[in-house]
Amino acid sequence: MFSSSVPVFLLRFLMPLFKTPAVILHTLPYGESDQIVTFYTLDFGKMKGMAKGAKRSRKRFGSRLEIASYVKVTFFEKETSNLVRLSNCDLIRPFEGLRxxxxxxxxxxxxxxxxxxxxxxxxxxxxxxxxxxxxxxxxxxxxxxxxxxxxxxxxxxxxxxxxxxxxxxxxxxxxxxxxxxxxxxxxxxxxxxxxxxxxxxxxxxxxxxxxxxxxxxxxxxxxxxxxxxxxxxxxxxxxxxxxxxxxxxxxxxxxxxxxxxxxxxxxxxxxxxx
Ligand SMILES: [Zn+2]
CATH class of the missing domain: 1.20.1440.120 (Recombination protein O, C-terminal domain)
Structure with a gap:
């Protein structure tokens, strides 16, 4: 429905946003600046998503995408990909003791x-x-x-x-x-x-x-x-x-x-x- 060239800040206004508590299970670097993140959510079970710019800039996702972080993720689905797009990630519990x-x-x-x-x-x-x-x-x-x-x-x-x-x-x-x-x-x-x-x-x-x-x-x-x-x-x-x-x-x-x-x-x- 929407072109993949639409910037992410516009897409989030066009596509329904989902918010759910999640635990980060796995991350994989993708290209120069992105990460593919696997996370287990309360509402949807296991999911995979793309975190754009997660490698390049730590401002948006920071350490919240580390393994075992307990977070609240915001994402939307993309018609052109099996991966959802992570648009935000808020820390619920850092589990500092684990690190x-x-x-x-x-x-x-x-x-x-x-x-x-x-x-x-x-x-x-x-x-x-x-x-x-x-x-x-x-x-x-x-x-x-x-x-x-x-x-x-x-x-x-x-x-x-x-x-x-x-x-x-x-x-x-x-x-x-x-x-x-x-x-x-x-x-x-x-x-x-x-x-x-x-x-x-x-x-x-x-x-x-x-x-x-x-x-x-x-x-x-x-x-x-x-x-x-x-x-x-x-x-x-x-x-x-x-x-x-x-x-x-x-x-x-x-x-x-x-x-x-x-x-x-x-x-x-x-x-x-x-
Ligand atoms: Zn028996």
Whole structure:
């Protein structure tokens, strides 16, 4: 409808403007002065937009386009492009703590990359948006305990409709009894000891871990950072959630490797870091 040569300051008067809270997921330099920005919004899910002049002049967007910034974006759609045009970006919360501590940044990057990799564009998911903001806030304030990673993973999967079935047995559908259970990443749920011999690639999981994960999943968001897992539950839930996420991701995330390096070893020995 409008020529692409119409200056941006005029276009914003001609096209409907949308305003929504968003978290910046990714930025990519484009040409000499622009940036392509991927952001997760409250109202429209994941979106991609062009920020004209973002590289050349920091006046208009400044540091607000940094990864994990919590902002309010203003944009309009362009008929000639799949990308929306960002016309403004106001800071809601800077999450300064994330930029001052490389470990916090590593944790935040993991959440951000999970969201970026596992969501499609323009599908509204308000619970997922709120989950991301809540967990970035926990880390920003210093909640660096491994439980926070595991709770994010299980609630994130649930927001996407991939909630693992923790009871009854996913194979025979009988209520779980006894003490020995297994988790099937392929089937996405817990398997009883009677069904276990007939299924491949199972991960042993204790009743304590199942109860902990259920609590992690159902407790109100504002209370989840207070949950403590036993060492055994941490170990089991790490293995279980990692292989389950792998089913959907199909690849190793860069931020996960970085997270493991930052934390010194692949076993996430973070017990002493709280
Ligand atoms: Zn069974």
């Amino acid at each position: 001052e501590d490389i470990r916090k940044l590593a944790w935040a990057s993991y959440f951000i990359e999970l969201v970026n990799e596992m969501t499609a564009e323009k599908i509204q998911n308000k619970p997922l948006f709120r989950l991301l903001v809540a967990f970035l806030t926990f880390i920003d304030r210093g909640s660096l305990k491994e439980e926070v990673l595991r709770i994010f993973e299980i609630r994130f999967l649930s927001c996407l409709g991939y909630q693992p079935q923790l009871d009854p047995c996913i194979h025979c559908q009988k209520k779980l009894t006894g003490e020995r259970f297994f988790f099937s990443p392929v089937k996405g749920g817990v398997v009883c000891s009677a069904c276990a011999p007939s299924l491949p690639d199972l991960i042993p999981v204790s009743l304590g871990t199942l109860k902990t994960l259920l609590l992690a999943h159902t407790l109100p968001l504002e209370k989840v950072s207070r949950i403590s897992f036993s060492p055994q539950s941490l170990k089991e839930s790490r293995a279980l959630l990692s292989s389950f996420l792998q089913q959907y991701l199909g690849k190793e995330l860069k931020s996960k490797k970085f997270l493991e390096q930052i934390n010194g070893n692949a076993e996430f020995g973070m017990r002493n870091s709280e």
